[in-house]
Amino acid sequence: MASALPSFLLRQAGLQDHRQILRLARELDSTNLPTDSAELAEVLERSTKSFTGEIAKREHSIYVFCAEEIGRRRIVAASMIIGKHGTPSSPHYYFEMDADERYSHTLRRKFRHPYLRLRYSMDGPSELGGLIVSAAMRGHPERIGKQISWVRFLYIARHRRRFQRQLIAEMLASGEPGHGNRFWDHYGRLVTGLSYREADRMSTRDKEFIRTLFPDAPLYTFMLPEQVRSSLGVVGENARGAVKILEQAGMRFLKQMDPFDGGPYYGAEIENLAPVKSFAWYRATKVESAEKEGIRYLISREDARGFRAVAATAAVDTRRMIIPRAILDILSTKYGDRIDAAPLP
Structure with missing residues (x-):
């Protein structure tokens, strides 16, 4: 399972990301991801409350995700889910x-x-929207566009009752x-x-x-x-x-x-x-000396610090996911904790 460490952390967006997401929104210029500073601040506030469950009604909920370049803390992509349209x-x-x-x-x-x-x-249905990847990151070998799109399915799979x-x-x-x-x-x-x-x-x-x-x-x-x-x-x-x-x-x-x-x-x-x-939950497990052959997953962790995910190679054994410690460090979690995952084509 030896592979290079991922370049991006996918996570729920917050008000602290306003400036960087506003810059991204103006690249897309979409009504889903507002280009007006005050409107975007309102969206991010609603998103924060939706992630924490403070907004229970689907028609009022909205979930904004962002991709942060690890080490530089630069947001390079965003996407969203509208609870009910x-x-x-x-x-x-x-x-x-x-x-x-x-x-x-x-x-x-x-x-x-x-x-x-x-x-x-x-x-009406739930809706996907607001997908944008910074022009500088389009064509990146780690396919950040697929990651920031796919992470929404991972979140929906974990929280089925929140969506139509x-x-x-x-x-x-x-x-x-x-x-x-x-x-x-x-x-x-x-x-x-x-x-x-x-x-x-x-x-x-x-x-x-x-x-x-x-x-x-x-x-x-x-x-x-x-x-x-x-x-x-x-x-x-x-x-x-x-x-x-x-x-x-x-x-x-x-x-x-x-x-x-x-x-x-x-x-x-x-x-x-x-x-x-294909979504499933696992217990994070140490890499064994006789390594299993792994495949690429989108792996997430959700706790009091919020929702975050990363694309990485791992192997599964029933309810255990064999995963390198470095990936858990990126997810701010530890061996034995629950993690969720789905294969990433």
């Missing part, structure tokens, strides 16, 4: 992608007309210069009178305008320009790596898309996710 006061809105089939016996012609229909859920049955992730669509979006400009702007940026920001506070201004009738996509049609439900270039990680976990395209930018929703039942099914 969709309530009676703030439904989860999406476009369902479907099609009508039409046939004329007279003309002997058959047509398939794809359309979008606005749907909503008042008892279904888990979704909205993937970024192709953007336009100046924070625009082709789909919104050809549809959303016309039915709301708002720019894409205005609508995106407003929806974080109040979604009433979606239900009242978006038509109930289906939108037949052949009425849109080809350039817009070809972008519907398509993942943006910068999000393709994130999609591959989700697919490895067992999430699939739901034939649903965001009503603002046309970005696709991926999802799955939590119990069917690969890292959740």
